Amino acid sequence: MTATKGLEGVVAAQSAVCSIIDGVLCYRGINVDELAENATFEEVVYLLWHGALPKRDQLEAFQKELGANAQIPQELIESIRNFPEGVHSMAALRTAVSSLALYDKEAQEMSKEANYRKSIRLTAQTPTIVAAYDRLRKGLEPIAPREEYSVAKNFLYMLSGEEPSDTAVKAFDTALILHADHEFNASTFSARVTVATLTDIYSGVVSAIGTLKGPLHGGANEAVATMLEKIGSVNRVVPYIRQALDNKEKIMGFGHRVYKDGDPRAKWLRRMSKELTEQQGKTELYEMSVEIEEMVTGEKGLKPNVDFYSASVYVSLGLAIDLFTPIFAISRMSGWTAHIMEQYENNRLIRPRADYIGPVNQHFIPIDQR
Ligand SMILES: CC(=O)SCCNC(=O)CCNC(=O)[C@H](O)C(C)(C)COP(=O)(O)OP(=O)(O)OC[C@H]1O[C@@H](n2cnc3c(N)ncnc32)[C@H](O)[C@@H]1OP(=O)(O)O
Numbered sequence: 001m002t003a004t005k006g007l008e009g010v011v012a013a014q015s016a017v018c019s020i021i022d023g024v025l026c027y028r029g030i031n032v033d034e035l036a037e038n039a040t041f042e043e044v045v046y047l048l049w050h051g052a053l054p055k056r057d058q059l060e061a062f063q064k065e066l067g068a069n070a071q072i073p074q075e076l077i078e079s080i081r082n083f084p085e086g087v088h089s090m091a092a093l094r095t096a097v098s099s100l101a102l103y104d105k106e107a108q109e110m111s112k113e114a115n116y117r118k119s120i121r122l123t124a125q126t127p128t129i130v131a132a133y134d135r136l137r138k139g140l141e142p143i144a145p146r147e148e149y150s151v152a153k154n155f156l157y158m159l160s161g162e163e164p165s166d167t168a169v170k171a172f173d174t175a176l177i178l179h180a181d182h183e184f185n186a187s188t189f190s191a192r193v194t195v196a197t198l199t200d201i202y203s204g205v206v207s208a209i210g211t212l213k214g215p216l217h218g219g220a221n222e223a224v225a226t227m228l229e230k231i232g233s234v235n236r237v238v239p240y241i242r243q244a245l246d247n248k249e250k251i252m253g254f255g256h257r258v259y260k261d262g263d264p265r266a267k268w269l270r271r272m273s274k275e276l277t278e279q280q281g282k283t284e285l286y287e288m289s290v291e292i293e294e295m296v297t298g299e300k301g302l303k304p305n306v307d308f309y310s311a312s313v314y315v316s317l318g319l320a321i322d323l324f325t326p327i328f329a330i331s332r333m334s335g336w337t338a339h340i341m342e343q344y345e346n347n348r349l350i351r352p353r354a355d356y357i358g359p360v361n362q363h364f365i366p367i368d369q370r
């Protein structure tokens with residue numbers, strides 16, 4: 001048995017949720033470019049879960065359902081209030097989402113209908129958790145979600161308590177669409193491996209959150225923002241990137257396991273980054289990003305992935321850097337749950353083999369003879 005390192009190119013299962021074929025990303029067969037241009041995040045979530053876009057009345061009912069399920073239990077708010085100071089934002093999210101299961105009477109209920117209801121609650125409550133966490137750590141009281149607001153508007157509203165601008169809501173909504181699903185990425189795969197044991201949906205999404213946290217995956221958007229902060233100005237880009245490349249360091253936000261010719265989501269975020277940084281008078285952020293792209297693509301042939309320009313988009317929206325990966329999770333919760341429901345529908349335990357390379361024919365040696 002020989003192993004394929006990192007399972008590169010291995011087709012692990014069939015799925016009808018999301019495809020990447022010849023560098024084109026589709027959700028349920030619809031090009032993500034069309035969705036980013038025309039859809040709302042709620043329509044995309046419906047599409048991922050139901051396999052087709054909602055009709056008007058279905059969408060209205062769906063939006064209502066999400067709005068009505070966005071509240072989180074007061075016990076959870078008190079628990080987040082008591083989290084130790086300075087904990088990692090993704091550790092906080094992982095624990096908080098895991099705790100949701102403790103207050104959900106249906107947590108262990110495995111019917112298709114119950115898993116759908118839990119997917120609604122998870123997708124509606126995750127933004128509320130992230131906003132509550134951000135306010136509580138600042139010594140502020142959480143702001144209750146408004147039932148009539150979209151997921152994007154509600155989240156921005158719950159962070160500040162102020163009505164977000166239409167531009168901010170639109171940009172954030174598009175970012176949520178672009179991050180919603182991505183075939184068998186690492187976090188989705190861990191969710192599927194987890195639930196393939198027929199454990200509950202909460203266990204699946206908690207595995208996924210832990211996986212998304214890493215800097216080679218979702219954690220890269222925070223790492224990009226930290227790099228932009230460290231670089232500080234356009235004229236420092238070349239020496240900074242030069243040194244990083246010479247030291248064989250990875251430049252965060254570049255490269256991809258599947259896309260070798262560029263991530264189709266990056267062009268959207270690049271455009272949004274240009275527009276928003278101009279509006280916010282933070283054009284240097286965009287200029288630095290473009291300069292980094294030119295250098296990394298020019299020297300290494302590596303193209304920006306979804307995490308690269310999302311960093312300057314989120315900075316322009318005034319979001320705290322360590323919320324960037326939790327924001328990714330807010331969106332990806334829809335994809336994780338779509339995949340989990342698909343896995344339950346046609347389940348088989350996921351259990352590959354290892355190519356053993358350790359010692360053989362070893363024997364137990366009594367402790368005083370070792
Ligand atoms: C939402 C997402 O998860 S998108 C990805 C987010 N992650 C990042 O942006 C982190 C930076 N990028 C990377 O680490 C990688 O490109 C990954 C993890 C995305 C893909 O990894 P893999 O498919 O395993 O590629 P791998 O890490 O083997 O890279 C292949 C070669 O390109 C180089 N390389 C890949 N990405 C980068 C990078 N960002 N900067 C510098 N060099 C890189 C590697 O060093 C390696 O070079 P070598 O062959 O000389 O050793």
Ligand SMILES: O=C([O-])CC(=O)C(=O)O
Pocket residue numbers: 179181182184185186217257258305306
């Ligand atoms: O697919 C991947 O490997 C990572 C990625 O881009 C995503 O999860 O959006």
